[in-house]
Amino acid sequence: MKSLFFTCLFSISVVLTTSAQDEVISFLASGVEDAQTFTQDYMSPSTDALINGLTSNWYNSGQVKNTLGFEISIIGNASLTxxxxxSFNLNTADYSNISFKNGQSSQMVATVLGENDPxxxxxxxxxxxxxxFDLPQGLASEGIDFVxxxxxxxxxxxxxxxxxxxRFLPEVNEEDIRSSLYGLGLQHEFTKWIPFLKxxxxxxxxxxxxxxxKGQANLTDVSPFVINYDDQLLDVEVNSWHVAAIASTKWKTFNFYSSLGFISGDATTALKGTYEFNDASQDIIDLGQFKDPFEVTSSVDSMKALIGAKLKLGFFRINAEYSFQQFNTASLAINFGIK
Structure with missing residues (x-):
């Protein structure tokens, strides 16, 4: 799967996996509404999983740092599928101009997280x-069960x-994929204000x-049906919020922490640019030219509970946690800092 290593390393959702781009564009041959309907069902699970992942490992203790104390963390998350x-049920009655080659009117097909086998x-x-054309495969076809x-x-x-x-991910470019990330959080310790709890x-x-x-994938030269234009791309933006109450032990070296809260977020996936079918395709479907054909959205509202543990050895710390939410998420962080 093209750019899969880059996808994992730099926090790009599988919505940008280039193996699916050909087939998504091919759906345009059935019309914009059909392409939008398919993309909504196919892509949304991955952006929902990414929303869940982006709410993880914001904190590793109920204690806040002393004034000007600091910590630098390298964080990796895996939202489990x-x-x-x-998979989802693709019913041709919901589409204007497509059919299954095998003659069925509906069947379960892969989302971007799944696999069509055969x-x-x-x-x-x-x-x-x-x-x-064949429907696109997903991460499961590569043996991957997480985002x-x-x-x-x-x-x-x-x-x-x-x-x-x-939190941040500087804008990075790798082949035809670009991504960036930023976040801001605020934690306040209540036990400091209550004498007997101190x-x-x-x-x-x-x-x-x-x-x-934010992420973008260049779609130029990925479909045999369309003429290449320089502005063809898949554009993704994801926003996530996390609100929680946190409790932790206050031991010297090894501690446990947990929280209970709420996550919410939204994602927009847009097919942008100019799309015009080549002469061979126009002889069959004659749809003319599309400009910025469509966008699809998804949203998440979920309770979130997590448990975690943290080991502190002077300047070095490591913590691991597991979150129970819409997409359960495992997370690991390496931390450096002073209290």
Whole structure:
């Protein structure tokens, strides 16, 4: 799968996986509405999983840092997928101009997280014949059952028992893919204000954080049906929010932490640029030219509970956590800093 390593390393959702781009564009031959309907069902699980992943590993303790104390973290997340998120029912009655080559009117097909085994072939019915193409595969075809995300985070202690956090992924370019990420979070420790709680080996705080991810994939020269234009691309933007109450132990070296909260977010996936079918395709479907054909959206609203553990060895720390949410997420971070 083209650019898969880059996708995992730099926190690009599988919505940008280039193996699917040919087939998504091919759906345009059936009309914009058909292409939009398919893309909504095919792509949404991956952006929903990315929203879930981007809410992970914001914190690793209920304690906030002392004023000007800091921590630098390298964070990696894996949002785990389940069987019901890997497929959807494609019913040709919901489309204007497509049919299954095998003659069925509906069947379960892969989302971007799944796999079609065997391949599923579609026909786009034109006035002078048919166009034929296979539905796109997903991550499961590569033996991958998670959606990755990764970024760098910096945390700084402020006065009044508060800590501010910044997470980011500088804009990076690899072959035909571009991505960037930033986020801002705020944590406040309540136990510092309550005298009898200050003496207990327990810290309680509140947190709110926001993350934004943007990605683009160049679609030029990926479909045999269309003429190449320099502006053809798949554009993705993801926003996520996380609000939580956090509790942790306050031991010297090894600690546990947990939280209960809420996550929400939205994602927009847009097919942008100029699309015009080549002469061979126009003889069959004669659809003319499309400009910025469509965009699809998805959203997430979910409770989130997590458990985690943190080991601190002087300047070096490591923590791992597991979140229970719409897409359960495992996360690991390596941290460097002072309290």
């Amino acid at each position: 389940t069987s019901d998120q890997k 391949d599923v072939t579609m026909l786009i019915n034109g006035t002078n014949g048919n166009l034929e 990755p995300s990764a970024f760098i985070q910096a945390s700084v202690g402020l006065p009044l028992h508060t800590e501010v956090k910044f 003496e207990l080996p327990l810290a309680i705080s509140g947190f709110v954080g926001y993350t934004n991810f």
